[in-house]
Amino acid sequence: MKRSSFVSIFFLSVFFTGCIVAILSLSLGSVSIPLRDVIRVLLGDGGVENGWKIILFELRLPRICTSLVAGGALSVAGLGMQTLFQNPLAGPFVLGINAGASLGVALATLLAGSLASLGLATSSWLGSTVVLIVMMGVAGKVKNNTTLLILGLMIGYGVSAFVNVLIHFSSPERIQQFIVWSFGSFSSVSWRQLLFLVPAACVGFCAMLFFAKQLNALLLGEAYASTMGVSVYRVRLALIVITSLLAGSVTAFCGPVAFLGVAVPHLCRQALKTGDHRILIPACALSGGVLALTADFVAHMPGSAMVLPLNAVTSLVGAPVVIWIVLRSRRGGNVS
Amino acid sequence: MIKTIKQLLFIVVLLLFSCATVSCAEFSQVELDYARGFNVEEGNGYYVVTVYRPWGDSVEPESYLLIDRDKPIPLEYKNLHVIKIPVERIVTASMTMLPFIEKLAPQEALVAVGGKRYVYSEKIRNMDLPDVASDAGSGLRLDIEKLLALQPDVVFIYTYTAAEKESVDRLRKLGIPIVIASDYLEETPLGVAEWIKFVSLFLGKEKEAQSFFSEIAESYISLKSLASQSSDRPTVMVNAAIGGTWYVSGGQSWPAHLIRDAGACYLWSEVEKRGSVPIDFEKVVERALNSNFWINTSTWQSLAEGENEDSRYTIFRPFKEERVYNNNARVTSEGANDYYQQGIMRPDLILKDLISIFHPDLLPTHSLYFYRHLEERSFP
Numbered sequence: 001m002k003r004s005s006f007v008s009i010f011f012l013s014v015f016f017t018g019c020i021v022a023i024l025s026l027s028l029g030s031v032s033i034p035l036r037d038v039i040r041v042l043l044g045d046g047g048v049e050n051g052w053k054i055i056l057f058e059l060r061l062p063r064i065c066t067s068l069v070a071g072g073a074l075s076v077a078g079l080g081m082q083t084l085f086q087n088p089l090a091g092p093f094v095l096g097i098n099a100g101a102s103l104g105v106a107l108a109t110l111l112a113g114s115l116a117s118l119g120l121a122t123s124s125w126l127g128s129t130v131v132l133i134v135m136m137g138v139a140g141k142v143k144n145n146t147t148l149l150i151l152g153l154m155i156g157y158g159v160s161a162f163v164n165v166l167i168h169f170s171s172p173e174r175i176q177q178f179i180v181w182s183f184g185s186f187s188s189v190s191w192r193q194l195l196f197l198v199p200a201a202c203v204g205f206c207a208m209l210f211f212a213k214q215l216n217a218l219l220l221g222e223a224y225a226s227t228m229g230v231s232v233y234r235v236r237l238a239l240i241v242i243t244s245l246l247a248g249s250v251t252a253f254c255g256p257v258a259f260l261g262v263a264v265p266h267l268c269r270q271a272l273k274t275g276d277h278r279i280l281i282p283a284c285a286l287s288g289g290v291l292a293l294t295a296d297f298v299a300h301m302p303g304s305a306m307v308l309p310l311n312a313v314t315s316l317v318g319a320p321v322v323i324w325i326v327l328r329s330r331r332g333g334n335v336s
Numbered sequence: 337m338i339k340t341i342k343q344l345l346f347i348v349v350l351l352l353f354s355c356a357t358v359s360c361a362e363f364s365q366v367e368l369d370y371a372r373g374f375n376v377e378e379g380n381g382y383y384v385v386t387v388y389r390p391w392g393d394s395v396e397p398e399s400y401l402l403i404d405r406d407k408p409i410p411l412e413y414k415n416l417h418v419i420k421i422p423v424e425r426i427v428t429a430s431m432t433m434l435p436f437i438e439k440l441a442p443q444e445a446l447v448a449v450g451g452k453r454y455v456y457s458e459k460i461r462n463m464d465l466p467d468v469a470s471d472a473g474s475g476l477r478l479d480i481e482k483l484l485a486l487q488p489d490v491v492f493i494y495t496y497t498a499a500e501k502e503s504v505d506r507l508r509k510l511g512i513p514i515v516i517a518s519d520y521l522e523e524t525p526l527g528v529a530e531w532i533k534f535v536s537l538f539l540g541k542e543k544e545a546q547s548f549f550s551e552i553a554e555s556y557i558s559l560k561s562l563a564s565q566s567s568d569r570p571t572v573m574v575n576a577a578i579g580g581t582w583y584v585s586g587g588q589s590w591p592a593h594l595i596r597d598a599g600a601c602y603l604w605s606e607v608e609k610r611g612s613v614p615i616d617f618e619k620v621v622e623r624a625l626n627s628n629f630w631i632n633t634s635t636w637q638s639l640a641e642g643e644n645e646d647s648r649y650t651i652f653r654p655f656k657e658e659r660v661y662n663n664n665a666r667v668t669s670e671g672a673n674d675y676y677q678q679g680i681m682r683p684d685l686i687l688k689d690l691i692s693i694f695h696p697d698l699l700p701t702h703s704l705y706f707y708r709h710l711e712e713r714s715f716p
Contacts, residue, residue, distance in 0.1 A: 030616035051625040054651050055618045063580075174671075180579040187580020187617055190647050255579065305619040307581045 007279055010272055011286065018290035021297055022064050028302035031055055058190070064293060066189040066197065070250040071260050071292020072285035073201040076208050077246040078261030079268075079284045080239050083215045083277070085149045091262035092247035094149060095240060096156035099163070100131030101251040102182065106163045109178045110170040120181070121193065121252035128248035131155060132240060139236050145222060148236070183309035184255040186296050193253050204246035205285055211238055212277040219275050257292070259314040263322045264288040270325050291318070364542055369553065371530035373522050376537065381407040383537050384416065390516040391495040400515060402537055419513050422540035423489035429469050429478060430517050431672075432528075433492040434460065435681040436535040440544060447486055450478065450493075456666065456674040483512050490538055492517050523610060524593050525683030526553055532681060555684040556597075559691060563599030566695045570628035572600045573620070573654065575612070576636070577646060582620045583612040591632060594683065598690035599698075603627060621651070629694060630654035631707070633662045635671075639710045658711060661693050665708040675706045 026042075027035045033052050041047035041056050077092035085094065093099075104127025108120060135152060142148050167175055189197065214235045217225040222232050250257060268283040269275065292314075299313040363383055366376040377384040382403040390398045401416040403409060409418060426441060428434055429450025437446055438457055446460065450469030455461050466486070468479045483491065491514045495501045504514050515538075519531040529552055536545030572595050574585050585591045586609025587602065595602040603624055607613055624630075630652060636642045639660060642649045654660050663686075666674035679686050685705050692702040 030619040031622045051621045054625065054648075055621055058648050058651060059618045059621065177578055180581065183579065185579040185581070188577070188646065189580075192647055300616060305615045307614060307616045 007272060007274075010283065014283075014286050014290055018068070018286070018293060021290065021293050024302075025064055025293060025297045025300075026056065026060055028297075029055075029060065029300050030302075030305050030307075032303065059187070062189055062191055062194060063186050063296060065194055066186040066254065067293040067296045068289035069194070069198055069201045070186060070254050070257060070289075071264075071295075072289040073204060073246040073250050074257060074261040074292075075264035075268075075284040075288025076205055076281055077243045078263075079265040079277070079280055080208055080211075080215065080243055081261075082265050083218055084236065084239050085145050086219075086221075087149060088266065089262065090149065092243055093156070093256065093261065095135050095152040095243060096131045096159060097128045097244050097247045098251060098256045099156040099159035100127040100129070101125070101248060102163050102256065103127045103159050104130075105181055106166045106178055109181065110166045110174050121196070124252035125248055128244055128251065131159065132244040132248070135240055136237060139240055140233075145232075145236070181255045182311075184257040184311045184314075186254055186292070186310065187300075187307070189253050197249055197253050200245055200249035204242050204249075205281070207238070207242045207245075209278070209281050211235060211242075212281055215277040216275070254310075256311075257314065258311045259318050260288055260292055260295075263318055264291060266322060267291075267325060366533055366537065366542055366546075368530060368533065370524055370526040371522060371533070372527060373518055373531075374534055376533075379410075382410070382413070383421075384413065385534070385537060387516060387518055389521055390518055391497070391501055392521065393498070394501070398516060417508065417513070417515070419490050419515065419538060421489075421538055423538045425486065425488045426490055426492070426538075427468055427483065427486060427488040428492040430492045430494045430519075431455070431677055432494075432519050432680045433517050433531075433535060435678050436532045437492075439532065439548065439681065440536055440539050440541040445539070447488060448482070453670040454672045456668055456672040456677045461668075478507065480507060480510070480512075483507070484510065489513060490515055492535075494518065494520065519680070521610070523588055523590075525590055525597070525686070526556055528590065528680055529553075529683050552682065552684050556687055559684060559687045560597045562698055563597065563687075563691045563695060566599050566698060568695065569599065569601045570694050571603055571624075571626075572629045572631060572694070573603050573624035573627045573652070574630070574632045576634040576642070576649070577617055577620075580617055581614045582617055584615050584620070585632075586610050586613055594686055594690055595631075598687055598694050600629070600690070600694045617648070624652060626653045628654065628659065630660045631663070631690075631693070633660055633710065635664060636660075636662055636710060637664070637708075642710070658709075660710040661704075661707045662710055663706050665704060665706055679706055 023035070026038050027033055033055070037047070037052065038056065041052050047053035047056065074092050081090040081092060081094055082088060101124040104123035104125065105120060108123035134155060138151050139148055142151065167178065214225070214230045217228045217230045218235065226232055247261065264284050264287050265280070268280055268287055272279060272283060274280065295310060295314045295317065298317060299308045299310050301308060363378045363381065365378055368376070373388055375386045375388070382401055384399055384401055386397050386399040388397045399416045401409065401413045401418045402421045403418060405420045424445055425447045426437055426445050427448040428437060431451065431454055434449070434455065434457065438460060443463070446463070446465065448466045448468045449455060449460070450467065452465065452467040466482060468482050491512055493504065493514055493516055495504055495516055504516060508514055517531065517534065519528050522528040522531070530549055532545045532549055533542065536542045574591060575583055584604045584607070587605040587607040588610045592602045592605060596605065633642060636645070639655065639658065642655070642660070649655055663675040664673055675686070688699065688702055689704050689707045692699040692704065693707065
């Protein structure tokens with residue numbers, strides 16, 4: 001089979017899987033709505049009296065959009081970090097963005113007690129931006145990407161420690177609010193918040209695509225990339241800003257969603273057998289979105305009133321799949 | 337002859353005196369009407385108090401010997417936790433014990449609290465008490481050195497986990513007289529309020545507690561019967577979502593009992609739980625979209641605050657019709673809420689608020705005490 005047709009088949013099959021899961025997510029959930037009624041209500045006919053219209057338009061549709069955007073954004077950010085650091089364990093949060101966002105949210109919920117959605121997102125954003133500025137300063141001084149990675153992890157640990165101190169001195173109710181935020185969720189995002197999340201993710205995605213060639217060069221090593229005329233320093237700074245935009249925005253609205261950012265790039269590399277970022281970036285965006293949507297569908301346990309924490313589902317269901325795929329592969333999960 | 341009469345009189349006086357001393361030392365009987373979490377046995381100069389479930393998942397009860405300061409410890413009870421009564425130096429890390437202590441104990445008896453910033457009572461906040469746990473700590477987070485230095489006669493505390501309970505046992509080995517109060521595990525509001533009798537045993541104020549509780553119970557029962565006269569049963573939704581998941585109170589919880597006793601229909605009465613249960617937002621929409629009232633809405637001070645938190649709250653009928661009430665009329669700037677402190681001791685006051693919300697015609701002159709009516713849909 002020709003390589004281009006293989007790639008097309010991959011994209012089409014992931015797309016159709018996404019469509020099926022989206023249709024299932026619209027119809028099945030804690031409240032089960034027959035498919036023909038879903039179509040009827042979506043076309044503006046009824047569903048007012050039993051709340052189905054609200055469930056579909058205000059809860060399920062925004063959740064589906066959020067899952068697709070957030071999953072895609074985290075996966076693309078993870079891909080960028082894995083390439084930059086040449087480390088298969090790197091993810092969107094290695095630069096301490098997650099810890100910075102947690103600190104912002106911890107300060108807002110644990111000290112101020114405010115959980116207003118946009119206020120929460122803003123505090124999360126502010127937290128990750130502070131870490132971003134620190135990391136950009138560090139990136140300007142440090143020559144080596146591994147050193148940058150270590151420093152990013154250390155800053156993350158330091159910030160997390162500060163969050164722990166805040167938690168230690170907080171009341172149980174506020175701790176509960178913070179812990180629930182840390183579980184991650186696509187359910188709390190409304191249309192109004194999507195107006196912020198979608199443009200941020202789109203800008204991040206396009207910017208990452210713009211750097212696809214430079215990322216390909218980085219796969220051959222920093223020294224080689226430099227000889228090819230790539231300014232490693234500039235790419236490094238750009239990637240830090242893009243990752244912060246992508247991962248920081250998702251964390252602001254959905255909490256620190258684990259696993260997808262690390263796993264999806266591996267899955268795409270394994271499936272497509274390529275290291276070309278011009279293919280991998282859209283592949284990660286699409287597969288990450290579809291996987292996130294599937295995880296959200298499982299977390300809502302159709303037929304039950306209960307909801308599982310999203311992070312538990314992404315990791316518990318996702319980790320064995322990735323382990324299986326990585327072990328099956330002869331290449332053992334190389335980043336290139 | 338006269339000498340014999342004198343001797344006889346002396347013996348009679350001696351007998352009478354000794355009987356009098358015995359009857360004084362015999363502690364009065366404590367009757368419990370609603371509380372199911374503890375039991376009291378009276379003895380000669382002591383009480384044996386058993387807390388059946390010191391913490392949520394515990395299987396072993398804990399018994400305390402509350403014994404007169406001058407009495408020797410009876411051999412058969414030497415394995416119990418001993419508290420010398422009446423206590424003169426009290427520490428509490430349990431906020432729900434605080435109103436009982438404030439009601440019954442002399443002011444100087446309270447020597448420290450845990451989680452001082454969560455104290456609502458202005459009187460106690462003005463007492464300049466040392467803080468033995470900055471976060472209203474349970475067993476794991478108490479300041480042991482401070483506790484030892486304070487030499488309290490009793491330390492009231494709550495524990496939620498086995499690890500916290502273990503930590504309490506370690507503190508006891510150091511000689512700190514800890515009592516685990518599990519009033520929050522009671523099912524009914526009057527059951528929780530009756531724990532005032534538990535506290536009274538330590539202070540020797542059983543009669544005061546008895547008469548105070550009888551008044552509360554009488555007031556509660558008469559309010560409940562007033563509410564039952566109304567033929568209208570409005571439906572009530574509670575709480576708010578956190579991260580897209582709605583934590584509703586279980587059907588056996590304290591708020592659920594209060595709602596039903598106030599003559600309303602609690603929407604999750606069939607959920608056989610005492611604590612909160614996480615429920616999907618859409619399940620709440622399905623059931624509560626057209627409910628009549630919405631109460632206990634997190635920390636909102638106004639409808640605008642709720643709308644800002646999640647714009648989807650506006651779809652609920654009580655929100656649209658501005659029939660949302662929150663139990664935070666009495667909170668400090670630090671977030672201490674009197675509903676969870678004085679309200680524990682005065683469920684009748686909460687019930688009165690709820691009846692006046694659900695059936696305003698039954699209590700037309702009542703002005704809300706713990707609750708506030710949330711208005712202002714838009715920002716100023």
